[in-house]
Amino acid sequence: MTELPIHAALDDLIQALRSRGRAVLQAPPGAGKTTVVPLAMMQAGLTDGRIVMLEPRRLAARAAAERMAETLGEPVGQTVGYRVRGESKVSKSTRIEVVTEGILTRRIQHDPELAGVGAVIFDEFHERSLNADLGLALCLEVAGALRDDLMLVAMSATLDAEPVAALMDAPMITSEGRSYPVETRWLDRPLGPKARIPEATADLVVQAVRETEGGVLVFLPGEGEIRRVEGLLNGRLPDGCVVRALFGAMDFAAQRAAIQPATSGRKIVLATSIAETSLTIQDIRVVVDAGRARRSRFDPASGMSRLVTERVTKAEATQRAGRAGRVAEGTCYRLWTRGEEGGLQPFPPAEIESADLSGLVLELAQWGADPADLPLLTQPNAGSYAEATALLKMLGALDDNGRITEHGQQITRLPLHPRLAHMLTVAGRDAAPLAALLAERDPLRGAPVDLSLRIEAIRETRRFMEERPYQPHRPTLERIKQEAKRLAKDAPAPRGLSLPEMAALAYPDRIGARRKGTAPRYLMSGGNGAVLDETDPSANAPFLVITDVDGDRREARIRQAIEIRQSDLRALFEDRIAWQDICEWSPREGRVIARKQERLGAIALDDRIWQDPDPAEVARAMLDGVRQLPLPWTDAARRFAARVELARPNDPDLPSMRDDDLLATAEDWLLPYLDGIKSAGAWKNFDILPALRAMLDYGQMQALDRETPAHFTTPLGRQIPIDYGGEHPSIELRLQEMFGQKTHPTVAGKPLRVTLLSPAQRPVQTTMDIPGFWDSSYEDVRKDMRGRYPKHPWPDDPRQADPTLRAKPRS
DNA sequence: CTCTCCCT
Incomplete structure (x- = not known):
């Protein structure tokens, strides 16, 4: 253990903590900081309290605790323990407690003084997870106000730890890593715009295998690309090469098999970014980086997250390359040129900038702080923050003033997204399987969208597999079952709601009403569109609760949904359904439509014609149509507008008669003249000249006649x-x-x-x-x-000649 | 051209 490079930095770290109580430790992966730092802090006797260390993943938390306990020659749970969701090994004698990030947030909310805790270490802080950002901000507040003895350490692998050090007002200590040099090889020329990533990656893998020795790790954006490259490599590699896939949706055993050293032959692992940080693969000497990363991005406009495939950032590319230098010097092949390197972003966006913030907003409400007042490294994305606030108000977790309600307090106690926690709190224990299902990835990918199929697979797995033609993803199904059991334990008594009713509680903004027409297209109560596969058995349902969609901006594809009866919607959302007078321009019909609708958000449960709409409202709706249609210029109107435009430079008070300006000011000049105009057809025949003329007063009109005469x-x-x-x-x-x-x-x-x-x-x-x-x-x-024209006069000097329309007089 | 990773 003494050979780890981190030891050289330990004295400085302990010294900084002793004098300042805070430190930022910057050490590359492989330096050994995770196991060495907590033990060194304990052995230095810095604090009587517990040393809590945050890990971003459960697996890492468990492994760190095990390695430290092993160093002390003890089983886990004595001096060194861990606590992750649903599992803990700690005792009275525990001095070092490794926890996952969500655990710390819960603990601080419950006990803001962090009684008994002497120090908090944030491991892998550079990953910038939502919980780590929040946890550090809360700890800094606690340390500033209640606990000036609380020690704080942030550990970061990247070279950009200065902002954290500045935020924490802490000294920065740097340690060497323990890795071997990695030679980088770039493309000679950039990939063309039409190049396909899987094809180009497969070619590069073939080249890398030819030019090097040892295990190869290939980074690809997702499962689809991995499968394609797997197919493309078939038959192109020398004998003895073993190709393995590695991605998050695989079950644990299959992941382990991919990670294990190959017993014979040369191993080529095709992986997602899971191999960047979460899993370390033995015996890798070569990395092939396809240069793309798939990330989730929350879209405040739709209130949904969608996946985007983007170029990797410099930080990710460095991390990926480093995976080739763990056991010996290695080689990294990049699917981009050296010249393109400068165009890469330095870091991926922090979660607080790009993710769904519902959980964070609720936590902040419980803490009673405005994010602007908290010591956050990055402020939350404003649009996502507003969207999350609106959702939490809709769920009744926040009141109109944004303060947390009693119901909101209950929601924070559950380890679920606020939508699902709300559902479980209101519906009770019966909703536990559904909550677990909706929190996990879909165990029936590719099957019909109906949620009840999935619940059936959870409740009666054996019968489902015998009788149904769909193959559920077993590891996911087992996780869901286990989680459902855990959730049911603390849930309130069941209220006897049906499956669709429960789902609607969680997604009140995703109640879909089928649009008219043959295609199964839906308008959701939140205002967005979604579309179902035409062959899906649910394609005729008039109302659906849509629980999962892909992220398409214009019209999302429905992946999970369940039909709901209108009577259920009425009972469930009684206080949110109301009659509304609708008078609006319909772009599809090209006219103003006036109706009385019984609405739940954007969708109509009942719809009747409004017989005598207020003319002023019709005119106003027509104006919306006018803005989407061309102006009905007549020759006379165009001539008039041209004269005004000509005179305008000399008289700035004259109104602009350019099309875009006229449309922008239409409310002022056109509205009073729109009486009785209700359709695109009527607008086409509308004479705008009187309205245009009325824009000029008497004096301006006279000046116009004088300046630009007809x-x-x-x-x-x-x-x-x-x-x-x-x-x-x-x-x-x-x-x-x-x-x-x-x-x-x-x-x-x-x-x-x-x-x-x-x-x-x-x-x-x-x-x-x-x-x-x-x-x-x-x-x-x-x-x-x-x-x-010899008979006409053509004088030498036209200036002196008389004007004439006649021919020359006969001589 | 059907979904990266992770957590209470």
């Missing part, structure tokens, strides 16, 4: 219309009618576009500068015209 008076006194439809206002007239004209005609201070015509009314020249025309091209025009 007609131009020719030198011969004729009135010809000015065309305001083009880019410039323009007129057309016979060239000879402009003889004698020494200046160019203007409106609103701008030159008219003048098209000069031949005696046969053909365009001869277009000009915005008559004097310039006389000086330059008139000479050529004159020669041409004289040949064609």
Whole structure:
């Protein structure tokens, strides 16, 4: 044990804790900090209280306790113990207690003084889990207000521990790691935009196997990609190579088999990010990194999380590469170029920035603090925070002022998402299997969506497997059963609710009402859309409680649901169902629809035509339609708008007549004129000119007539219309009618576009500068015209000639 | 082109 590199840093750490009571220890994986630090703190006699260490995973908590106990030559549960959900090995003599992160939160909420605890160590803090962020913030508050003797240590593997040290006002101590050098090999040129990750990864694996020796670990984003690469590698690897998959959904035994050293041959493990931190694989010398990571991201707009596949971050790529250097020097192949390396993000987002925050918001409400006042390393995502608050109010866990209710207090005591804890609290013990099911991954992936099939598989597994054509995922099913038993123990007496009623308690915002039409498309009470596979047996249900959907933004696919009767909805949500007058623009029908609807959130339970809607409301709804339709320009209206636009630079008070400005201000000028207009058809025939004219007052109108007159008076006194439809206002007239004209005609201070015509009314020249025309091209025009129209006058000096429309008098 | 990891 003395050979571990962490020992060199221990003196500094103990010294810092003795003088400051806090420290940040930065040590790479393999330095041995997890087992060495708590024992060293105990042996230094820093505190009489217990030393509590947080681990992000149950397996890691158990393993750390076991290794420390072994060092002391004791069984676990004496000096060193652990406590994870549903399992604990601690006794009166326990001095070091390893716990998972959620346990600490519960303990602080229950006993804010942390009586008997002398120190808290946050292991793997760089992972930035929601519970670790929250736990550290709460501990810092406790240490600041109630317990100035409470020691705090954050241990982090990455090189970016400074922000934590600053937050904790603690010295930073750095330790060397104990790993071998890893050589990185990049691609020569970037993957094309059309390149497929599995194909490209398989090629790289083949190359890596050819160029190196030893076990190979391949990082891929998910199970699907792992299966595809597995298929692509078939037959392309030398004899003796053994390919194994490794991902979270596999059962424990299969995971262990993948991790074990191969008894013969060369091992190639295709893994998700599970192999990045959670599981260490023996005898890996080579890493192939496909460069992608799949993460869950909470979308506040839909209130749901969805999975996204993104480029890995620098921190993840470093961590992955490090897995090749645990036993000897290794090699890391990256599916990107050296040049692309700079474009990678440094760290993945912390959970507090990207995850569902319902649990966190409830914990903060129980703590009685606003997140802005807490010493958090990162503030929670504002949109997710608001969405979580709204959900908790809907569940009755928070009151209107955002304070925790008695019901909310009960919810925090259950080890479940607030939705499920609410359901279990209200429905009682009967809901335990459903709560366990909804908390786990689906044991019947690919089967019809009906939830009752899954409950049947849980309750009567043997009969289900004999009689039903679906194969449940056994390890998941067993976990669910065990968890259901545990949840049932502390749950209140059952209230006799049906399965759909219980599910609806947890998902009041995901009651789906089938839309009209043949496709099984649903509108959910929360306002989002969801769609069911057409062949699913539930596809005709008028109402569904939708408990699981994929994350598609526009229309999510339903993965789990259960049909619910309308009468059940009415009984369950009596206080949230109400009649509403609906007067709105229907983009689908292209008209204003006026109805009276009995609504539960966004969905209608009953729907009737509203016979005599208020005209003002109709006009307002029509306005929403107008914003989605083109403006019905007539020639006259367009001419008028063009004149106003022309005059506007000289008179800033004139309203803008550009389409987008008109639409933006439609409420002011158009609304009073919309009486009786209810459809796209009526709007198309609507004359907007009177409404446009009414935007100008009397004075402005007079100025407009003066500045941008409807007609131009020719030198011969004729009135010809000015065309305001083009880019410039323009007129057309016979060239000879402009003889004698020494200046160019203007409106609103701008030159008219003048098209000069031949005696046969053909365009001869277009000009915005008559004097310039006389000086330059008139000479050529004159020669041409004289040949064609010899009977007409074509004087040498047009400036001095008289305007005329006649031919030359006969001589 | 059907779901990463984890926790009270």
